[in-house]
Amino acid sequence: xxxxxxxxxxxxxxxxxxxxxxxxxxxxxxxxxxxxxxxxxxxxxxxxxxxxxxxxxxxxxxxxxxxxxxxxxxxxxxxxxxxxxxxxxxxxxxxxxxxxxxxxxxxxxxxxxxxxxxxxxxxxxxxxxxxxxxxxxxxxxxxxxxxxxxxxxxxxxxxxxxxxxxxxxxxxxxxxxxxxxxxxxxxxxxxxxxxxxxxxxxxxxxxxxxx
Numbered sequence: 173x174x175x176x177x178x179x180x181x182x183x184x185x186x187x188x189x190x191x192x193x194x195x196x197x198x199x200x201x202x203x204x205x206x207x208x209x210x211x212x213x214x215x216x217x218x219x220x221x222x223x224x225x226x227x228x229x230x231x232x233x234x235x236x237x238x239x240x241x242x243x244x245x246x247x248x249x250x251x252x253x254x255x256x257x258x259x260x261x262x263x264x265x266x267x268x269x270x271x272x273x274x275x276x277x278x279x280x281x282x283x284x285x286x287x288x289x290x291x292x293x294x295x296x297x298x299x300x301x302x303x304x305x306x307x308x309x310x311x312x313x314x315x316x317x318x319x320x321x322x323x324x325x326x327x328x329x330x331x332x333x334x335x336x337x338x339x340x341x342x343x344x345x346x347x348x349x350x351x352x353x354x355x356x357x358x359x360x361x362x363x364x365x366x367x368x369x370x371x372x373x374x375x376x377x378x379x380x381x382x383x
Contacts, residue, residue: 183259184250191243198240201233233278234271242267292352295320295327295345299359306330306337306356316343316356329354 177185228234246263254262300318303326307314314337316329329345330353331337337358347355 183256184247187243187246187250187263189243190239191247194236194240194243198236201236228278229271229275231275234274237270237274238267241270290320290325292320292327292348292354295354296348298345300343300345300356302329302337302339302341302343302356305339308334308336312336313353316345316354318343318345318354327354328352329356331356331358333357 177188180188242263245266246259249259249262295318298318298320300316302314303317304315306312306316306329309332310330314329315326317324317326319325320327329343330349331343332355337343337356341358342360343356344359345354346357349355
């Protein structure tokens with residue numbers, strides 16, 4: 173295997189390396205995406221790239237798809253005897269087409285997940301967390317993770333705050349637009365009573381009843 177790789181030309185080595193590494197990562201990403209695996213690290217990378225909410229063209233998953241198809245299409249072009257410039261142009265175009273396909277796929281999957289009986293008005297007063305950074309004063313749409321109708325969902329959101337709400341910020345839904353976009357504001361996590369406080373409250377209620 174090593175001898176075969178060392179005998180390849182430089183461009184072929186690059187394409188084979190990109191294709192193999194991209195395919196391995198692509199397989200893992202797709203398995204995690206469609207089986208509900210723990211993809212927090214991948215989603216964090218998507219967030220760091222500050223991709224726009226909704227139709228996300230530039231994201232970690234899409235870039236993996238780009239390099240995977242870029243590599244394999246380049247190898248196919250080299251095997252077909254095409255020149256280096258044509259090979260590079262075709263492989264880039266194929267990679268970009270793969271990015272468009274993946275962006276559309278995940279976009280429609282997210283829309284299907286959010287559709288159905290979901291009533292966005294039920295999200296008002298819900299406390300959640302920013303998933304994709306939200307621009308200040310409604311300058312850029314982001315996403316938030318909130319529990320609506322008993323299910324944790326990732327929904328489009330805007331804010332009237334004069335400072336942007338970065339990923340991980342705790343928010344509260346204050347309104348919903350007519351087309352289902354949440355209007356959120358920064359808040360704090362709700363304080364839950366501890367077990368000891370619950371016991372004290374219960375003992376106090378029992379004491380009042382006994383009296």
